[in-house]
Amino acid sequence: MNGPEIRVDVAPGLHLFVPPARRAGATALTTDGAATLGHVIESLGVPLTEVGALVVDGREVPPSHIPAAGEHVAVRAVTRPQRVPGAPLRFLLDVHLGTLARRLRLLGVDTAYESTDIGDPALAARSAAEKRVMLSRDRGLLRRRELWAGAFVYSTRPEEQLRDVLDRFAPELHPWTRCTACNGLLRRATKDEVADQLEHGTRRTYDVFARCTACGRAYWKGAHHDQLEAIVERALSGSAERG
Structure with missing residues (x-):
């Protein structure tokens, strides 16, 4: 130049x-x-x-x-919290952010995730078509003009990634309402409705279940519930502090 x-x-x-x-x-x-x-x-x-x-x-x-x-x-x-005008706040994550995607879904945040590398053009096109904020650590992807909106994920640690996204966008949290596997909405289910997915010990021990309305996956308060509950509580506490 x-x-x-x-x-x-x-x-x-x-x-x-x-x-x-x-x-x-x-x-x-x-x-x-x-x-x-x-x-x-x-x-x-x-x-x-x-x-x-x-x-x-x-x-x-x-x-x-x-x-x-x-x-x-x-x-x-960017000024925080960042507002994305023109559409409900929804996210799209690339193949490298699977743990972050599952944690956002745990909190009830509408989060699409590509579990395979479909390429930057396809990711950008999906962001635009579905009006989703693209979250990625790929600077090249975030420079694509067809993106609806995007944000760089600064940390490589899932807990820090989640905290940063919540601080930056302040999404509404509705824990335990989305399937962590597919992003579908959950509904209450009877034991009989999910019996085919339960081991004998689970059928005997648990009585409260939910089921994904999209993929049919069953959920209950299993062995990892305390760990998940801690993630939810930290997120809700941080949301309350941000006001």
Whole structure:
């Protein structure tokens, strides 16, 4: 690039996306004079899904803004909680986020998940068709223009991933209402209705069951219930603190 020189100041929360040399205050950047500011920011490594505002010399501008020589650009992180207008809040997760998908479903959050690698174009198309927020650690996927909306998952630890998503989007929580296997809605079921899925010990020990209205899977308070209950309680407590 040999066009106008601008100065870019990336918010600390976005520093992991940019080279270390560009993390300490505003740094000079030469553009080609034709690229949009959104393209320039993405060329630094920052997905636009993570940008809350682009402020040029004190005024907010859209990503389509063409930078002029001498401009000072402040790249801010998204404001939390982030609101996604135009559709009910629903998520789509890629193949690498299976545990996060199951935990979001446990909390009653509408969460689609691709258990196989169907490719970035297909994921982006599904996000757009179903108006779902794409959650991924794949920066290339989050740069695809056809996405309905997207968000980078910052941690590799499921408990931190869940906490971050809940803090960022503040979805309504309805624990124990969705199938963790397929995302279908659960309903109360009698023991007879799910008898074909129960071992003898389970039939003898438990009396309260639920069944997925989509895939038919049966649920009851089994050996792992305390662990799941702890996840739910932490999520509900965090939601109450956020107000």
